[in-house]
Amino acid sequence: MTLLSAQGVGVHFPVRGRRGGTARAVDGVDLDLAPGEILALAGESGCGKTTLARAMLGLVRPNAGTISYDGDPLRYDAASLKRYRRQVQLVLQDPTGALNPRHTVYEAVAEGLRIHGHTDDEPGRVAQALSRAGLRPPERFFLRYPHELSGGQRQRVVIAGALALDPKVIIADEPVASLDASVRGEILALLLRLRDEFGLSALVVTHDLGLAWNIADRLAIMYLGRVVEVGPVAEVLREPRHPYTQALVSVLPNAPGDEPRQPIVLSGEPPDVSRIPGGCRFHPRCPKIADGTAEAAGLAGACRTEDLPVLGGADSAVACHLVR
Amino acid sequence: MLSVRDLRVTYHGHGAVPAVRGVDLEVAGGQRLGIAGESGCGKSSLAMALLRLLPRSAEVSGEVRLDGEDVLGMSFGRLRAVRWAAASIVFQGAMHSLNPVHRIGRQITEPLLLHRTVPPDQVQTRVEELLAQVGLPAWRANSFPHELSGGQRQRVMIAMALACEPNLVIADEATTALDVMIQAQVLELITRLARDRGIALVMISHDLSVLSSTCDRVAVMYAGRVVEEGPAHEVFATPRHPYTAALAGAFPTVGDEASRLRPRGLGGDPPDPAHLPPGCPFQPRCDQAVEQCGSTDVALRAAAADRRAACVHIGGEAG
Numbered sequence: 106m107t108l109l110s111a112q113g114v115g116v117h118f119p120v121r122g123r124r125g126g127t128a129r130a131v132d133g134v135d136l137d138l139a140p141g142e143i144l145a146l147a148g149e150s151g152c153g154k155t156t157l158a159r160a161m162l163g164l165v166r167p168n169a170g171t172i173s174y175d176g177d178p179l180r181y182d183a184a185s186l187k188r189y190r191r192q193v194q195l196v197l198q199d200p201t202g203a204l205n206p207r208h209t210v211y212e213a214v215a216e217g218l219r220i221h222g223h224t225d226d227e228p229g230r231v232a233q234a235l236s237r238a239g240l241r242p243p244e245r246f247f248l249r250y251p252h253e254l255s256g257g258q259r260q261r262v263v264i265a266g267a268l269a270l271d272p273k274v275i276i277a278d279e280p281v282a283s284l285d286a287s288v289r290g291e292i293l294a295l296l297l298r299l300r301d302e303f304g305l306s307a308l309v310v311t312h313d314l315g316l317a318w319n320i321a322d323r324l325a326i327m328y329l330g331r332v333v334e335v336g337p338v339a340e341v342l343r344e345p346r347h348p349y350t351q352a353l354v355s356v357l358p359n360a361p362g363d364e365p366r367q368p369i370v371l372s373g374e375p376p377d378v379s380r381i382p383g384g385c386r387f388h389p390r391c392p393k394i395a396d397g398t399a400e401a402a403g404l405a406g407a408c409r410t411e412d413l414p415v416l417g418g419a420d421s422a423v424a425c426h427l428v429r
Numbered sequence: 430m431l432s433v434r435d436l437r438v439t440y441h442g443h444g445a446v447p448a449v450r451g452v453d454l455e456v457a458g459g460q461r462l463g464i465a466g467e468s469g470c471g472k473s474s475l476a477m478a479l480l481r482l483l484p485r486s487a488e489v490s491g492e493v494r495l496d497g498e499d500v501l502g503m504s505f506g507r508l509r510a511v512r513w514a515a516a517s518i519v520f521q522g523a524m525h526s527l528n529p530v531h532r533i534g535r536q537i538t539e540p541l542l543l544h545r546t547v548p549p550d551q552v553q554t555r556v557e558e559l560l561a562q563v564g565l566p567a568w569r570a571n572s573f574p575h576e577l578s579g580g581q582r583q584r585v586m587i588a589m590a591l592a593c594e595p596n597l598v599i600a601d602e603a604t605t606a607l608d609v610m611i612q613a614q615v616l617e618l619i620t621r622l623a624r625d626r627g628i629a630l631v632m633i634s635h636d637l638s639v640l641s642s643t644c645d646r647v648a649v650m651y652a653g654r655v656v657e658e659g660p661a662h663e664v665f666a667t668p669r670h671p672y673t674a675a676l677a678g679a680f681p682t683v684g685d686e687a688s689r690l691r692p693r694g695l696g697g698d699p700p701d702p703a704h705l706p707p708g709c710p711f712q713p714r715c716d717q718a719v720e721q722c723g724s725t726d727v728a729l730r731a732a733a734a735d736r737r738a739a740c741v742h743i744g745g746e747a748g
Contacts (some may be wrong), residue, residue: 149608150579255698285467286635286679287714290694297692312608318683319692342683356613357683358638370613372564374578 109138113170128379130156132330135418141304145317148327194267198279200259204251211247238265257288278310336421346423384409430629431456436491448474450653459627463640466650513540517590521602527574534570559588580611599631638680641665652710659736669738
């Protein structure tokens with residue numbers, strides 16, 4: 106069963122100053138989110154994870170492929186989008202920026218209700234959303250302003266605003282990146298609890314693999330606009346199969362008492378999405394090419410020239426010539 | 430190399446706000462000390478106080494000795510000579526620390542000329558050498574900051590910090606805003622350069638797991654004080670102070686079954702330095718608090734060989 110799904114989605118932007126130049130921020134992605142599932146979408150900055158999340162929210166219209174919700178392809182007229190956004194809500198990274206400093210907590214949470222015309226029992230709905238987001242007793246927070254709250258409380262208000270409409274899916278972009286270490290766990294626990302108690306699905310965009318380990322069921326790793334590895338979190342992080350995932354996992358701090366891992370530090374920066382390399386898009390930085398493993402397997406030629414097929418969105422899969 | 434005794438920083442504005450409340454630190458040449466803590470715990474005020482970079486509204490007391498020399502009592506001229514040349518700081522936001530309208534090369538040149546570390550005719554060569562050390566090609570000297578990525582800018586900051594061959598480098602959240610892979614590159618670079626040249630390193634971060642894997646020792650700060658201190662991997666693996674335990678748990682180690690689908694956090698919020706609770710400042714958020722905690726503040730005490738922590742639950746057995 107799939108609730109929200111991306112099929113062959115591509116999002117391209119024109120590049121200024123270069124005629125006909127396009128940046129393929131998302132370059133063919135299949136991704137499925139099941140009801141009650143928490144899916145983490147991870148990768149370095151510039152890999153297209155946020156653009157993909159925005160496409161899945163209907164905020165950008167993909168140049169290729171489709172987004173479907175509950176089996177129906179997303180339509181981009183204003184009324185359909187409005188209906189869609191009651192079901193799929195966004196939680197942004199920086200709660201201080203996401204909240205209007207001159208609106209009270211009550212107004213911030215009620216805004217969505219007003220836009221969608223839910224006028225009956227507004228205080229009750231706001232109170233319920235706040236209390237689900239862990240701000241209890243909710244009435245005590247109604248008349249507070251964002252500056253009177255701590256960072257963790259502000260993020261809870263943002264989450265309450267998303268919950269007020271009783272959505273089925275939450276798309277959260279780096280939900281804890283701007284929060285303090287001790288508060289982080291509380292917000293993640295909240296996302297887990299919302300799933301357990303209300304069956305809420307979540308797509309969590311993050312660069313933090315520790316977060317994926319903490320709360321996600323499945324993990325998709327993106328590199329230069331494509332998903333290069335996807336699968337159950339424990340599988341992907343314990344036994345990463347794609348050389349890129351292996352490198353990402355290798356530089357994570359060791360568990361106390363663990364045998365120290367040999368970190369594979371990739372040199373260079375992720376290349377530019379407006380100049381995606383031919384063949385496997387990771388090959389210029391791939392340690393398996395650098396150390397001759399690909400050559401020995403007789404696959405170095407394929408790595409340099411043959412693009413890999415787009416991975417299916419649901420199962421566990423790897424986009425690497427060496428993993429077959 | 431660096432020795433800090435009873436350092437206190439109090440901001441005067443709307444009343445007195447004690448940000449750092451008596452910190453002792455000791456860093457030897459070639460040693461890497463990590464300072465961990467959340468926002469508001471005073472770790473950045475501490476870093477700034479080490480080189481007297483705080484605004485006038487901050488009252489600093491205690492003792493800071495750099496190579497035996499008293500920093501807090503230094504004349505302003507001497508202080509200028511010490512900054513960059515003896516000790517330098519790498520800040521978090523490289524975009525805001527670099528001048529956007531000057532080329533990278535010129536910005537690296539500035540401290541070199543000011544401190545006359547190299548003869549003017551060799552400055553160019555030195556800039557290229559520094560860029561090479563941090564893994565940037567020489568032609569990058571002609572770039573403007575906006576033409577570089579975040580990781581590259583951070584490396585430029587490190588090149589500047591190393592320009593005058595200081596004995597001490599303070600890195601204040603130097604890698605926090607970077608991607609994991611770039612963070613790994615920058616951390617590897619900092620630690621390698623520090624090791625090769627015997628530079629003492631003070632690394633400040635909220636991420637205890639990063640500090641434990643890059644530093645020799647780590648000090649955990651809470652509400653302006655060090656609450657636990659010891660060898661980095663031991664503090665992270667077997668924290669003695671409940672706050673350290675919470676901080677260590679907040680960054681799960683991938684592969685650790687105990688944290689899988691079980692994010693751990695701390696109830697409550699970091700304390701407001703202007704209104705600290707009585708007794709142990711951590712007591713309102715502590716799950717091991719006893720009655721005594723509400724009234725007695727505990728100083729650092731021996732917790733094990735080479736380790737100290739500030740908690741009533743310690744001390745009984747270790748004296």
